[in-house]
Amino acid sequence: MTPHVTLKLRGFGDLNDASQTWLADQVQRNVRSLPPRVDLLCQGGGTGPLHVLIEGWAIRYKTLEDGRRQILSVLIPGDMFDINGHLAKSMDHSIATLTPARVALLADDFLDTARKLHPDLEKLLWCDMHVSSAIQRERSTSLGQRTARERMAHILCELFMRQRSVRLAEGGSCAFHLTQTELAEALGMTPVYVNRTLQDLRRDGLIQLEQKCLTILDLTRLEATALFDGDYLKICDADGGAGAHKENAHAF
Amino acid sequence: MTPHVTLKLRGFGDLNDASQTWLADQVQRNVRSLPPRVDLLCQGGGTGPLHVLIEGWAIRYKTLEDGRRQILSVLIPGDMFDINGHLAKSMDHSIATLTPARVALLADDFLDTARKLHPDLEKLLWCDMHVSSAIQRERSTSLGQRTARERMAHILCELFMRQRSVRLAEGGSCAFHLTQTELAEALGMTPVYVNRTLQDLRRDGLIQLEQKCLTILDLTRLEATALFDGDYLKICDADGGAGAHKENAHAF
DNA sequence: CGCTCTGTTGACATACTTCAAAATACGTGG
DNA sequence: CCACGTATTTTGAAGTATGTCAACAGAGCG
Numbered sequence: 001m002t003p004h005v006t007l008k009l010r011g012f013g014d015l016n017d018a019s020q021t022w023l024a025d026q027v028q029r030n031v032r033s034l035p036p037r038v039d040l041l042c043q044g045g046g047t048g049p050l051h052v053l054i055e056g057w058a059i060r061y062k063t064l065e066d067g068r069r070q071i072l073s074v075l076i077p078g079d080m081f082d083i084n085g086h087l088a089k090s091m092d093h094s095i096a097t098l099t100p101a102r103v104a105l106l107a108d109d110f111l112d113t114a115r116k117l118h119p120d121l122e123k124l125l126w127c128d129m130h131v132s133s134a135i136q137r138e139r140s141t142s143l144g145q146r147t148a149r150e151r152m153a154h155i156l157c158e159l160f161m162r163q164r165s166v167r168l169a170e171g172g173s174c175a176f177h178l179t180q181t182e183l184a185e186a187l188g189m190t191p192v193y194v195n196r197t198l199q200d201l202r203r204d205g206l207i208q209l210e211q212k213c214l215t216i217l218d219l220t221r222l223e224a225t226a227l228f229d230g231d232y233l234k235i236c237d238a239d240g241g242a243g244a245h246k247e248n249a250h251a252f
Numbered sequence: 253m254t255p256h257v258t259l260k261l262r263g264f265g266d267l268n269d270a271s272q273t274w275l276a277d278q279v280q281r282n283v284r285s286l287p288p289r290v291d292l293l294c295q296g297g298g299t300g301p302l303h304v305l306i307e308g309w310a311i312r313y314k315t316l317e318d319g320r321r322q323i324l325s326v327l328i329p330g331d332m333f334d335i336n337g338h339l340a341k342s343m344d345h346s347i348a349t350l351t352p353a354r355v356a357l358l359a360d361d362f363l364d365t366a367r368k369l370h371p372d373l374e375k376l377l378w379c380d381m382h383v384s385s386a387i388q389r390e391r392s393t394s395l396g397q398r399t400a401r402e403r404m405a406h407i408l409c410e411l412f413m414r415q416r417s418v419r420l421a422e423g424g425s426c427a428f429h430l431t432q433t434e435l436a437e438a439l440g441m442t443p444v445y446v447n448r449t450l451q452d453l454r455r456d457g458l459i460q461l462e463q464k465c466l467t468i469l470d471l472t473r474l475e476a477t478a479l480f481d482g483d484y485l486k487i488c489d490a491d492g493g494a495g496a497h498k499e500n501a502h503a504f
Numbered sequence: 505c506g507c508t509c510t511g512t513t514g515a516c517a518t519a520c521t522t523c524a525a526a527a528t529a530c531g532t533g534g
Numbered sequence: 535c536c537a538c539g540t541a542t543t544t545t546g547a548a549g550t551a552t553g554t555c556a557a558c559a560g561a562g563c564g
Contacts (some may be wrong), residue, residue: 043482062393064479070393087375089489092386106398123339130336134344136388141314141322143395144440148552179510188396190553195512211561227316231296237341262517400520431542442521447544 003027004078004166005052011165012127013239019118027052027104034101041095047085049105053077056101057177061185062093073135074159074178078166083111083129092103092123098177124140127236134232143188146227150189153226156207161230176214201225256330257304258416262365263417264379264488271370277306279356281353286353296429299337301357309429313437314345318322319386323438325387326411326430330418335381335473350429379488384483395440398479403439404449405478410461412468428466453477 001025009015015023031054034040041048043063058075072093075081080093086108106114114122135158142151163174180198184191203206206222208215216222223230255276261267269274284294292299295315310327324345327333332406336361359365366374372394376422387410392401415426436443453459458474460467468474475482 002334064397065481066394066479068397070396072389074390084378087379087382087489088487090483090486090487092487093389116314126322126336127339130472136385136392137314137324138394140324140388140392141479143392144437145316146324165280169271180512183508184397192512193552194552199512212513227318231342232344234281235340235342235344235540243361432544433542443543444522444545445520448520450545 003054004076005080008078009121009124009128009165011122011234012031012131013120014235015120015124019121022118022164024158025193026106026110029107030105031230032105034097034098034103036097036101038237039094039096040103041082041086041091043094045091046089047088048082049085049108050083050110051081051095051105052081052106053081054102054104056097056099057175058095058097058101058103060093060095060181060185064190069184069185070188071138073132074186076163076166077168080125080128098182131233131236132224134235138232148187148189148193148197150181150226151189153201153206153222154208154228155187156201156214157219157223157226157228157230158233160214160219161201161233172217172219173215176209177213179194203236216226255306256328256420256485257332258304259418261376261380263486264376264383265372265491267376269375274370276372277423278358278362279306281359282357284355284357288349288350288351288353288356289479291346291348292355293334293343293398295343295346297343299340299343300334302335302336302362303333303347304356305331305333306354308349308351309427310346310347310349310353310355311434311438312347321437322440323434325384326392326438328411328415328418329420332377332380350434371441383485383488386487388448390484394432396428398450400439400441400445401452402478403441404446404453405458405474406480407435407439408415408453408461408466409471409475409478409480409482410485412466412471413485417485424469424471425465426466426480428461 002020003063005027006015006023008022009023026031028199033133035054036056040051040058053075055077056080058079060072060075060081063069075095084129111122111125114125138154138158141152146154157178160174167232168174180194187194189197198207198209199224202209204221206216206218206225210219220226220240254272257279258272258275259269286308288308290352292303298408305327307329310331310333311325312327312333313321314324315321321447327347345378363374363377366377372460390410392407394406398406411428412421412426415421422483430438432444432446436446439446441449450459453474454472457479458468460469474480
């Protein structure tokens, strides 16, 4: 069974068989099983090696001195984190599991080896990082510009799409492991209002959400109410070839 | 005169003389002068080479279909952008000048050459990228958790600190090229409320802001009202040495 | 079967927005 | 250097999206 990381990376471009088997091997070399709701890495603490989430959900979050907490991103199987850990002297944010999870800890020389022996893989890793940044930017845009309802619709679209791209969605349904309180922390709103916003979306026949399972009843309309444009999830194009820049829209 | 990029990168770690002169040379090889308020790169359009902002201010922003605009980050002299442009097939956001600006376009093989001939420089480039991500995360945290007053205080602290670290602040003063409308777009609030928030901060004797010049009258108190912790601007430590991970705060 | 966590509801409060207009600064051409 | 048009800042009054508080109802779990 091919791991979710592979599926994810292959979404960005081709990966030859040798690279694929090497990656699959690396990813099962050193796996830790974790209970739900524990910190893997702590804001202010030391950094770690490159991690790959194999199974379960996790979050990246920041806390303010007074305890307010912002969930920066939701990590699902196939997601990598702390890719540049070796560069930082300490974490500016934390990583915690939401559910029971399995995490692969990659060897310290993983990136170096990939660079030398599997350049196609290395390229896809950078693509992944690039897309992660794009997701982060979209999140900022949500927080700054979208209304509560739009933000909610948007995060639902995003998490559905991301799961679908690693074969974790069945038809219009996928797992959904955020409590309403966690959703509130991700969307910069209050748990009570999250509840009301979800009810709005349900009443409008856009979604169904119960027992950790999200069903999208009308994707087109949900995307419309979210002002969702999924392009940011697939702006990468490792096959496009180096230097082959598209015509540049320079104003000057 | 050493360019701001060099100052910035040297903030992350040492850079030997050969790398410094090579960098300084690369950065003045192909410089474009731009008028204020023009797009350099357009959302949806093609990507470009690695850019370095030499002089003037610019912004990274995203627009929603209906015209709402979120300023994602403010670029000041020494900042680089589009570092991974070659990986993406299109831009998920735009870059525009705010003031008249000068921008260096680096050669397509800049990164490759740096990797081969100036590994110390390459490392600092990744550090820079890493810090940019941290800034982006802090921005999300602001948008999601901080009140209008806190967000305002925070962005003022950040822009002051960043300018200071490239010698662009004199005492407690620095340039400030955002209009109140732009400030509003960066902070996810309304221009009117930006105005009122600024007046609050002024009335409280925290800042002075007039004629594109910001003066911080009481940094300690401003940081306190912002819940500002400047560590995120200097989490990088290229000298720390590869593999020398600090003791890890694993919960498991 | 009782505890704790999560979801739901209602009434009320407020931080922030909206609209609209005046005052001030800013740039440009004459 | 002035005069005019445009962009920015400032002010006031009124509206609303979202937050707060508090209580209750289910669900999950040992």
